[in-house]
Amino acid sequence: MKRYHPVLVTLHWLLAAMVIGGLVMGGQVLAKTPNSDPAKLFSLKMHMSIGIIILVLMIARLLIRFATKKPPHADIGNDLLNTGATYAHYLLYGVVIAMGASGLAIANAAGLPAIVFFDSGEALPADFNNIAPRAAHGILALVLKLVIAGHVLAALYHQYVRKDSLFSRMWYGER
Numbered sequence: 001m002k003r004y005h006p007v008l009v010t011l012h013w014l015l016a017a018m019v020i021g022g023l024v025m026g027g028q029v030l031a032k033t034p035n036s037d038p039a040k041l042f043s044l045k046m047h048m049s050i051g052i053i054i055l056v057l058m059i060a061r062l063l064i065r066f067a068t069k070k071p072p073h074a075d076i077g078n079d080l081l082n083t084g085a086t087y088a089h090y091l092l093y094g095v096v097i098a099m100g101a102s103g104l105a106i107a108n109a110a111g112l113p114a115i116v117f118f119d120s121g122e123a124l125p126a127d128f129n130n131i132a133p134r135a136a137h138g139i140l141a142l143v144l145k146l147v148i149a150g151h152v153l154a155a156l157y158h159q160y161v162r163k164d165s166l167f168s169r170m171w172y173g174e175r
Contacts, residue, residue, distance in 0.1 A: 055100030105133035
C-alpha cells in the first residue's frame, strides 16, 4: 500500500484549507475588528461555524485514520526523526482539536451562541481578553502555525531534497 485512503486525502486537503482560513480569519480579521463593530457578528458567525466544522471533521479524520489501512511510516533512516514525525502528526491533530475546544469554551463563556446564531439582541462583550479560554486559544493558534510550518517544511524536504515521493502518499491514485 502506497497511499492513504481517498477519504483521508480529501479530509487532509480540505482541513488544511479550512484551518489556514480559520487562522487568517481569527488573527487578521476578528482580532483587528472591535467588538462594537456590527460587522463583527457576521465574521464571528463564519469563524465559529468553520471552527465547529473543522473540529467535527478533524475528529472524523482521526477515527478514519485509525480504522483504515495506511502506508507504512516513512523511514528517513533515523529512529529519532521517524519517531518525531509520528508525534508531530499527533500533535497536529491534538492542537487542532484543542483549538476547537477552546473556541467552544470562549463561545460558551461569552454567551456567543445566543448572540451570534440566534440574534438574542444582546451586544458582544467589550472584548474577549478577560475570558480565560481566550488566552489558550491564542497560544494554541501560535503553536498550530509553528506545527503547520514544520509540517510543510518536512513535506518540501521529502519532496525536493530526499526526492522520496512522500507527497504522493497524500494524493489520489492506486493504493
